[in-house]
Amino acid sequence: MDSELLTGVRAIVDRHRLRILGRLATRPADPDALAAELRLPVHVVRKQLEVLVHAGLAEPDVDRPGAFGARLDRVGELARALAALDREAAGIVTSPEGAWPHDGEPLADTLARLAPTPEEAKILRSYLVDGRLATIPAQPTKRRFVLRFLLERVFTEDRDYPEKEVNQRLAPFHPDVAALRRYLYDERYVDREAGLYRRHGPRPEVRGTAASPGTAASPGTAANPGTAANPGTAANPGAGETGSEP
Secondary structure, eight states: OOHHHHHHHHHHHHHHHHHHHHHHHHBBOOHHHHHHHHHHHHHHHHHHHHHHHHHEEEEEESSSSSOOOEEEOOOOOOOOHHHHHHHHHTTTOSSSSOOOOSSSSSSHHHHHHHOOOOHHHHHHHHHHETESSSSSOHHHHHHHHHHHHHHHOOOOSOOEHHHHHHHHTTTTTTTOHHEEEEEEHHSSSSSEEEEEEEESOOOOOOOSOOOGGGGGGGGHHHHHHHEEEEOOOOOOOSSOSSSSOO
């Protein structure tokens, strides 16, 4: 269990925090209002709010100074992560493929380009459901890998993409295309000029046979070009090549 998930779980095992979070899920409130509604001392409410904010499950309301609201996206992430752990404990192997609705290269080829680590493959399984993002990850590390995946699905050619086309290509994955565009630009995965978008770097090649997302191959397991021939041993021109193909 990673530290972020563990922090979230610890935050919701307390009955007071669960009640506070449940109340904030309906609408923002300040500590005094929460204390009155839940019949808890104000100092207890303030202390539990600090824990929920630290765990990313609650946040200050920008429209109401002093009030707090629930981070429902983070609550959803926590629920999916726990569900994934439950499936793994039961020996159920899942992949992000689901009912894959997208055109273009096979999903396996995209994964082979990315060569995800087991942890990155786990992130993709958690967020990609039937070919769509259940939500945009709030945690930057997780969001960056999801953005890398979208980059390889959307910006498949080394050319300029008009904003309208980018929107059309992102929409099948998540309705908030403006947020995805902004994240892709902010993380320097794409460049933007005069309404045109272009991937920042060249597209990686497919790395051998695509691995299952649950057992992603390490990039280091690709064929080692140094094993093609031993430079210290001259090849026999009269014999065919032997050994592994580079």
